[in-house]
Amino acid sequence: MSYYQRHLFFCLNERAEGEACCTRHGAQEAFDHCKARVKAEGLAGVGAVRVNKAGCLDRCAGAPVLVVYPEATWYTYVDASDIDEIIDRHLKQGEVVERLRLPDSVGR
């Protein structure tokens, strides 16, 4: 068994003016919301869920992005309601939220 059941990484990178990046698309707010909600729901901790900041994940064209391990499921999102759906369906039920899945073709 892995130390965390699921481990989320949010890109919080900011690029120079004009370049696509996660920070300019609400990544910090989404990260803060996710951290708070995972904690409030009692999902955080060893054997459960860990939510971490990350630098650029090199998939900036899909910004903002996050990835959930161990499934290595990549998501893009718009707002807190998308994060809530990932928490409710993926983290709680193990069900991938297909509508938010980042296509494999999206890179930098």
Ligand code: FES
């Ligand atoms: S800035 Fe977020 S993936 Fe590159």
